[in-house]
Each structure stands twice: as C-alpha cells, then as structure tokens.
Amino acid sequence: xxxxxxxxxxxxxxxxxxxxxxxxxxxxxxxxxxxxxxxxxxxxxxxxxxxxxxxxxxxxxxxxxxxxxxxxxxxxxxxxxxxxxxxxxxxxxxxxxxxxxxxxxxxxxxxxxxxxxxxxxxxxxxxxxxxxxxxxxxxxxxxxxxxxxxxxxxxxxxxxxxxxxxxxxxxxxxxxxxxxxxxxxxxxxxxxxxxxxxxxxxxxxxxxxxxxxxxxxxxxxxxxxxxxxxxxxxxxxxxxxxxxxxxxxxxxxxx
Numbered sequence: 001x002x003x004x005x006x007x008x009x010x011x012x013x014x015x016x017x018x019x020x021x022x023x024x025x026x027x028x029x030x031x032x033x034x035x036x037x038x039x040x041x042x043x044x045x046x047x048x049x050x051x052x053x054x055x056x057x058x059x060x061x062x063x064x065x066x067x068x069x070x071x072x073x074x075x076x077x078x079x080x081x082x083x084x085x086x087x088x089x090x091x092x093x094x095x096x097x098x099x100x101x102x103x104x105x106x107x108x109x110x111x112x113x114x115x116x117x118x119x120x121x122x123x124x125x126x127x128x129x130x131x132x133x134x135x136x137x138x139x140x141x142x143x144x145x146x147x148x149x150x151x152x153x154x155x156x157x158x159x160x161x162x163x164x165x166x167x168x169x170x171x172x173x174x175x176x177x178x179x180x181x182x183x184x185x186x187x188x189x190x191x192x193x194x195x196x197x198x199x200x201x202x203x204x205x206x207x208x209x210x211x212x213x214x215x216x217x218x219x220x221x222x223x224x225x226x227x228x229x230x231x232x233x234x235x236x237x238x239x240x241x242x243x244x245x246x247x248x249x250x251x252x253x254x255x
Contacts, residue, residue, distance in 0.1 A: 050091045060090035064100040150237035161235045162187040179227045
C-alpha cells in the first residue's frame with residue numbers, strides 16, 4: 001500500500017479551504033410589537049357646565065356664600081351675567097342655593113311673616129317689552145321637554161318660562177310647605193303654532209306685584225315656587241298660570 005500517496009491525499013484533504021459559514025442577517029419580519037393600551041378618559045355626562053369665571057378647583061358653595069354675603073359681588077354677578085342664576089352658573093341646583101342660604105341666615109318664621117304682611121311702596125317698573133330680535137331662548141331645543149311647555153285655551157300657542165332672578169328671602173313655614181323660592185324676574189317665551197312666530201319678553205314680576213298692590217289693593221303669594229317644579233332654570237307648566245297671573249291682570253301678557 002502506498003502510504004506516501006495515502007498521507008498526501010489526507011494532507012490535501014485537510015488543506016482544502018473550508019467553506020465560510022454564511023452570515024445570515026436576522027430580519028425581523030411579521031413581528032408585531034405589542035402596543036400599549038391607550039388610556040381612554042371617561043367623560044362624566046353628569047358634570048354640569050359652569051361659566052368662565054368659575055375656578056374648577058374651588059368649592060362651588062363658596063361662590064354661593066359670597067353671593068349671599070357680599071352685596072358688591074352680587075351686583076357684579078347680576079350685572080355681568082343677567083341671564084343666569086348664581087347656583088346654575090357654578091353648576092349647583094336651587095336646592096343647594098336654599099341650603100346655603102339657610103346655613104348663613106337661619107330661618108325665622110316670625111320675621112318672614114312680618115315681611116309678607118309689610119306693605120311695600122311701589123317702585124318704578126323695570127321690565128323689557130316683547131322683543132322681535134336677539135331671541136335668548138331657542139324653542140326647538142325643548143321640544144321633548146313637554147313638562148316645560150304649556151298651551152293656551154285655544155291650543156294655538158305654547159309658552160315657556162325661564163327664571164332670571166330669585167329673591168334672597170327665606171320661605172316661611174318650610175316645614176309645612178316644603179322648600180320654595182321667591183322669583184323676581186322671568187323670561188316668557190311664547191310660540192304661535194300657526195305662524196311659528198316667537199315672542200319673548202323679560203318681566204320683573206316683583207315690580208308688577210307691587211304695582212298690583214297699589215292699583216287694586218291686592219297681594220298674593222304667586223311668586224313663591226316649590227323647588228321641585230324648577231328644571232334646569234325653567235319652571236314646569238304646572239306653575240305657568242300662577243307666575244304670570246299678576247302680569248295678565250295688568251295686561252302686560254296676553255296668552
């Protein structure tokens with residue numbers, strides 16, 4: 001056996017260049033990175049809207065207390081926001097307003113009855129006549145809120161009443177009659193169903209009541225309204241006739 005030839009063959013075999021390992025570039029395909037779940041902020045639909053001057057970090061009840069205790073602040077608010085009540089402006093209800101008022105001014109039934117029996121001298125009537133432009137209230141937005149709309153005897157007119165201003169006077173005999181507020185000013189909106197014409201007027205029913213006392217020596221408690229009939233600043237139809245009765249008696253409103 002030729003060993004030299006054999007060893008030469010083995011040597012040549014070992015000396016043959018070995019193939020270089022292929023460099024495989026790892027390509028990351030079809031790798032779906034796990035996305036972090038997006039945080040969805042939940043919106044509380046029950047949060048009431050407030051006006052721009054209200055600090056959301058501040059207790060809204062502080063605004064009510066300041067309004068009731070500081071005449072200058074009250075005048076500032078009524079002058080700059082005539083179409084809002086203080087409790088609605090800060091996102092509270094009329095019941096909250098009454099609670100704060102009772103906390104600051106404890107109820108005295110005797111004093112309140114004296115105030116009701118006290119005859120007041122008539123002041124100048126301060127109310128706006130029916131206007132035909134710059135309507136403040138859109139009637140269509142209350143189509144579904146039937147409790148806020150009343151009809152006249154012929155069924156050809158509809159009416160809504162919005163509260164503009166309430167009195168600071170505390171309701172007498174609350175334990176007997178429940179929580180009530182005394183309304184000073186209202187906006188009356190009347191819609192003529194046949195022509196779709198809308199009439200709107202602001203009425204100072206406090207001044208109208210005083211005029212009625214002077215002319216006809218008659219007084220009433222028509223301006224006292226239970227809090228449960230007030231919805232989002234509007235009075236339900238069960239109290240419409242009562243609220244405008246003095247204005248109707250003096251021919252300021254025809255409905």
